[in-house]
Amino acid sequence: MSAIVMDGNALRDEVVAGLAEQIEALGSPEVCLATVLVGDDGPSQRYVNSKHKKAAEAGMVSRHHGLGADATQSEVEAIVRELAEDPSVHGILVQLPLPDGLDPEPVLDLVPAEKDVDGLTERSMGRLVRNRPGLVSCTPLGVMRLLEKYDVPTSGKRAVVIGRSTLVGLPLSLLLNRKGADATVTMAHSRTADMAGVVSEADIVIGAAGQARMITADMVKPGAAVIDVGVSRTEAGIVGDVDYEPVAEVAGWITPMPGGTGPMTIACLLENTLTAARLQGVIPAP
Numbered sequence: 001m002s003a004i005v006m007d008g009n010a011l012r013d014e015v016v017a018g019l020a021e022q023i024e025a026l027g028s029p030e031v032c033l034a035t036v037l038v039g040d041d042g043p044s045q046r047y048v049n050s051k052h053k054k055a056a057e058a059g060m061v062s063r064h065h066g067l068g069a070d071a072t073q074s075e076v077e078a079i080v081r082e083l084a085e086d087p088s089v090h091g092i093l094v095q096l097p098l099p100d101g102l103d104p105e106p107v108l109d110l111v112p113a114e115k116d117v118d119g120l121t122e123r124s125m126g127r128l129v130r131n132r133p134g135l136v137s138c139t140p141l142g143v144m145r146l147l148e149k150y151d152v153p154t155s156g157k158r159a160v161v162i163g164r165s166t167l168v169g170l171p172l173s174l175l176l177n178r179k180g181a182d183a184t185v186t187m188a189h190s191r192t193a194d195m196a197g198v199v200s201e202a203d204i205v206i207g208a209a210g211q212a213r214m215i216t217a218d219m220v221k222p223g224a225a226v227i228d229v230g231v232s233r234t235e236a237g238i239v240g241d242v243d244y245e246p247v248a249e250v251a252g253w254i255t256p257m258p259g260g261t262g263p264m265t266i267a268c269l270l271e272n273t274l275t276a277a278r279l280q281g282v283i284p285a286p
């Protein structure tokens with residue numbers, strides 16, 4: 001068997017084009033995304049740059065605030081406070097992780113829920129848990145969009161999410177479990193006993209652990225959908241959680257790395273920015 005490759009770049013382009021059309025049809029209001037990046041990490045800089053490039057393609061404006069690796073906690077907080085109060089900014093994204101020594105929690109606490117395009121604040125996460133409308137973390141949303149686009153059945157299926165981060169694993173488990181998706185979800189992590197056994201029972205496998213190529217072909221149920229969200233920096237470059245070539249021989253669907261979930265994170269960030277502008281009354285409700 002050779003898996004269907006889930007093309008995140010193509011779906012991102014479709015989503016971005018749809019956003020551009022919507023914004024134009026609304027008379028091109030200024031919808032603004034602001035990003036904050038602390039430090040000089042190369043991959044994070046490239047990732048933030050592509051967020052700005054795609055925002056422009058969607059017809060949005062964007063602003064970037066870069067701080068040196070030696071920035072203090074209060075300097076970072078001051079910028080986020082300023083963006084929170086600025087009515088011309090509709091979405092705020094603080095690129096994570098922050099450099100060692102900086103605590104992300106008080107920084108995220110300063111982001112108002114209606115500008116929280118990353119879905120990471122307590123209010124956004126609380127709304128997700130309580131199944132109320134709100135902004136949801138972009139990578140999990142992007143994974144759900146890929147599953148829908150490729151008609152991967154979720155209802156009544158077994159899903160395993162490997163990794164329990166607040167950015168990906170936890171919200172994605174909730175989305176897969178929600179009414180409408182209706183998967184039976186197992187949350188696996190570094191302390192899970194018999195990881196191979198747990199994975200082998202799953203119809204949908206999500207690698208979000210950041211453990212290079214930990215999901216191997218012998219673990220995967222034939223025909224399963226295998227989604228790679230992991231990012232590990234190795235001597236061979238950036239690799240995902242999935243041992244791609246051999247797993248593609250067994251799986252029914254697979255996301256490439258790069259070109260799978262990464263582009264969809266950006267697409268969903270821009271969708272969230274439009275939703276945030278709507279929540280702030282900049283554009284009318286649909």
Ligand code: GUN
Nearest residue numbers: 094095096097118138139
């Ligand atoms: N770092 C890697 N992915 C993300 C993301 O989706 N949001 C933020 N804020 N930081 C990230």
